[in-house]
Amino acid sequence: MAGRMPLVVILGATGAGKSKLALELAHHFKGEVISADAMQMYRGLDIVTNKVTPEEIAMAPHHMIGFLDPLSKCTVVDFRNQALPIVEDLLRRNVMPVICGGTNYYIESLLWKVLIDQGLDGSNESEIPILKEANNRPEDIPSLSSPSSKRPNHEKLSLPLGDLEPGDIFETSTMGARSKDLDDPDTSDEVLHEKLRDIDPDRAGQLHKTNRRKVLRSIQVFHQTGRRHSELLREQIQDGGNHLGGPLRFPNFLILWVQCDQEILDDRCDRRVDKMIQRGMIKELEDFHKEYNLKRQEPADYTLGIFQSIGFKEFHNYLMLKTKAEKESDLGQKYFQDGVEQLKMVTRKYARKQIKWMRNRFLDPRRQIPDVYAVDSSDPSQWNEQCLEPALELVQAHLENRTPLLKPLEKVQRDVLKAELEQKILDCPICQVQTLGQSQMEVHLRSKGHRAKLRRLNSPRLLVFKISKINKDLQASSEMALLQKMKAFTGHGFSELKTQLSDPEGIFRVRIKECDALRTLDELKDLGLELEMKSISSK
Ligand SMILES: [Zn+2]
Structure with a gap:
């Protein structure tokens, strides 16, 4: 059956069971697993990064796991350059490569030829994280990163590497330096668009100036490659791809998506964290922390190497405690519990983001993409019936060149959704x-x-509040509650407050964030006092 050997790709969110399926498929068809997981490439932190066990490796050979120094840098280009020859070699020997991993754009780098290196294929321009915009923290938006001196600290960097997009890789690559200063928030959309018009008028003509992200990216492409983005996109399309990415690399693909009911997946993510802790994750982090983390420069940077792993920054406070007694103290235990909660939240978020990514990237009808088949892992007792057997049949059918029982997933008509x-x-x-x-x-x-x-x-400002209504018949206990709230709000003493509150024209000046003030006004209203807000100064 030479020539029919497919490249099998297993997609799925964290916790869905993709590693298990990859392993079982590789075992059954005597194939080999290629891990496409940015964190598993590093040595160390086996529990945190959920590496395969020796027993699992005995079932099928695995590649791209645990060979990088934990502090070294690795980009998607490095990954592709190492993994691609392995895939090609396996296919040449008619051995089935099973690609599996959580870093979706690593998988993509093996499936599609990307004509512009460093992942700047223009393929991920569409997503502007609205939420982040709304938070008004542009430094949080990957690839619009601020200069390194302003690099977000670990508290802000709550997303794992898998959340980054192809274009972000070049932020950490050595070539990115020149364009880092481009996204000065003080530079207006007009100025940026003008800049693009100078270097790439065609592209500037396609983009509205308010589309800052795309404008920036196109400028970055020019800085990085010395070529116009419009030109590169044209070449990509001529070569069989489209604006979403280059042409496919291999003729023979099977893409399997291990799906799972969202609620069950959330729960599984939580239990996965508990299990990691049972397996000794904290000890692993502590040892690793001792060996590497303490030797790093302050403040701890969780944007490099394996430190981007989910799990590390979440336990930063706990790990920074020096003695056993400190760790066992109330504060230490609080840090520990915070870490657990954070880790659970981040893991769930990550799983959701992966699902969104797969839907957008693998079910886009505008893209040159093979069919995607889904199996369902929601019920673990039905693993064989719902996951393994349909997958085995699919691969077998492909090898025998017949139609499989599984039907491919419908491509999502994103244009339709968008129009709605x-x-x-x-x-x-x-x-x-x-x-x-x-x-x-x-x-x-x-x-x-x-x-x-x-x-x-x-931002805190000096705000003026005027009494507009007050309940005069408050009971003693309610009056006390009101006074306490006002004391916390204004910083004034009780007697002073009593005087102020008895004045129907009473006025209070407070330096406070408007958002906090609004919340307090609501609380005060419940306690019988209505205040009207007037701002005076922005300083
Ligand atoms: Zn608004």
Whole structure:
């Protein structure tokens, strides 16, 4: 059956069971597993990165696991350069390569020819994380990263590597340095668009100036490759790909997606964390921390090498405690519990993000992409019936060149979804502004007015509050509660407050964030006091 040997790709969110399926398929067909997991490439932290066990390796050979120095840098290009020859060699020997892993763009680098290295294939331009925009923290948006001196600290960097997008790789690659200073938030959209017009008028003509992210990326492409983005995209399309990516690398693919009911997956993510802790994750982190983390420069940087692993930064506070007594203290235990909760939350989030990614990237009808087949791992007692057997049959059918029993997943008509979203009325709760459709809302969220409001909400200012209504018949206990709340709010003493509150024109000046003030006003209202807010200074 030479020539029919497919490249088998197993997709799935963290906890869905993709490693198990990959292992069982490789075992059955005498294939070999290629891990496409950014963190598993590093040595160490076997529990945290969930590496295969020796027993599992005995079932099928594994590649791309545990060979990198934990502190070394690795980009998707490095991964592809190492993994591709392995895949090609296996196919040449008619051995089935089974690609499996959580870092989706690593998988992509093996499936599609990307014409621009460093992952700058223009393929991931569409996603602007609205939530992050709304937080007004541009430094959180990957690939619009601020200069390294302002690099977000570990508290802000709550996303694991798998969340980064292809374009982000070059942030950490040596070539990215020159364009890092491009995204100065003070540089207006107009100026950036003008800059792009100078170097790549075609591309500038395709992009609206408010599409800052795309404009920036195209400028970066030019800085990095010395060539125009518009040209590179044209070549890519001529070569059989489209604007979403290059042409496929291999003729023979089987893509399997291990799906799982969301609630069950959430629960599984939680239990996975508990299990990691049982297996000795903390000890592993502590040892590793001793060996590497303490030798690093302060402040600890969780953006390099294996330190990007989920699990490390979440336990930073706990790991920084020096003695056993400190760790066993109330504070130590609180840090520990915080770490566990954080880790669970991040793991769930990561799983959701992976699902979104797979849907967007592998079910896009505009992309040159083979069929994707789904199996369901929601019920572990049905693993054989729901997952393994359909997968085995699918591969077998492919090898025998017949139609498999499984039907491929429908491609998602993203254009249709998008069009629907464009018809909806959306509102910005901060500005009480409504827009027709998502694109208009995105424009609004980037607008100066919105950003200024957001900044104002989030920075302490001197605000003036005037009594507009007060309940005179408060019971003693309620009055006490009100006074205490006001004391916390204004910093004034009880007697002073009593005087102020008995004045119907009473005025309070408080330095506070507007968002906190609004919350307090609500609480005060429940306690019988209504205050009207007037701002005076922005300093
Ligand atoms: Zn707004």
